[in-house]
Amino acid sequence: MLVVEHPLARARLTTMRDARTDSAAFRAALHELTVMLIYEAMRDAPVRIERIHTPVARTDGYRLANPPLLVPVLRAGLGMADQAHKLIPDAQMGFVGLARDEETLQPTPYMESLPEDLSDRPVLVLDPMLATGGSMVHTIRLLANRGATDVTAVVALAAPEGIQLLEDSGLPVRVVTASVDERLNDSGYIVPGLGDAGDRQYGSV
Ligand SMILES: O=P(O)(O)OC[C@H]1O[C@H](OP(=O)(O)OP(=O)(O)O)[C@H](O)[C@@H]1O
Ligand SMILES: O=c1cc[nH]c(=O)[nH]1
Numbered sequence: 001m002l003v004v005e006h007p008l009a010r011a012r013l014t015t016m017r018d019a020r021t022d023s024a025a026f027r028a029a030l031h032e033l034t035v036m037l038i039y040e041a042m043r044d045a046p047v048r049i050e051r052i053h054t055p056v057a058r059t060d061g062y063r064l065a066n067p068p069l070l071v072p073v074l075r076a077g078l079g080m081a082d083q084a085h086k087l088i089p090d091a092q093m094g095f096v097g098l099a100r101d102e103e104t105l106q107p108t109p110y111m112e113s114l115p116e117d118l119s120d121r122p123v124l125v126l127d128p129m130l131a132t133g134g135s136m137v138h139t140i141r142l143l144a145n146r147g148a149t150d151v152t153a154v155v156a157l158a159a160p161e162g163i164q165l166l167e168d169s170g171l172p173v174r175v176v177t178a179s180v181d182e183r184l185n186d187s188g189y190i191v192p193g194l195g196d197a198g199d200r201q202y203g204s205v
């Protein structure tokens with residue numbers, strides 16, 4: 001697990017946590033935080049070297065050897081998708097749609113659009129929130145069933161309970177987050193958290 005504790009990341013997360021932050025400012029802070037999280041998540045990605053000409057000389061250039069598949073988890077993960085794609089323009093994108101049942105806290109799937117074969121492809125799952133971990137485990141199972149073995153969950157905030165569930169699942173996943181918060185409350189919300197990441201971006205449904 002990687003916790004990105006850069007001061008600029010902390011400042012964006014603080015804006016997102018603040019109950020006074022409106023939807024537009026929340027989305028803007030999530031966009032900027034996503035850039036930092038993806039940047040760190042890709043730090044050790046393999047590169048291939050290609051010879052290029054600058055206006056002055058020949059030199060080695062670097063490209064991603066194997067661009068990842070990006071998988072935003074709808075709705076809230078949509079707020080991370082464009083920024084991740086801007087940083088990794090040659091990435092392909094798949095989509096998973098889940099809504100957590102607020103009584104049982106189980107994810108209800110409503111959308112799935114993923115390539116058939118994910119063997120030998122790194123995957124970045126984008127979702128601001130890792131709470132009970134049920135939504136992330138469901139998503140990574142879908143990916144693992146298609147052969148994915150190199151999965152990174154990129155989340156703004158994680159609860160210890162969700163991290164534990166991911167570990168216990170035995171699924172191949174690394175977590176990159178800006179914070180591991182204290183706990184979940186009785187309603188399954190992260191404390192101190194930031195509320196409902198989908199509602200804060202797009203309004204309540
Ligand atoms: O770890 P969990 O307990 O599964 O909770 C996390 C999930 O809850 C939120 O989505 P939500 O179900 O609220 O849907 P939304 O994005 O449409 O608001 C969040 O974006 C995660 O997908
Ligand atoms: O705190 C939480 C927990 C789950 N989903 C959210 O959007 N927020």
Ligand SMILES: [Mg+2]
Nearest residue numbers: 196197198199
């Ligand atoms: Mg929600």
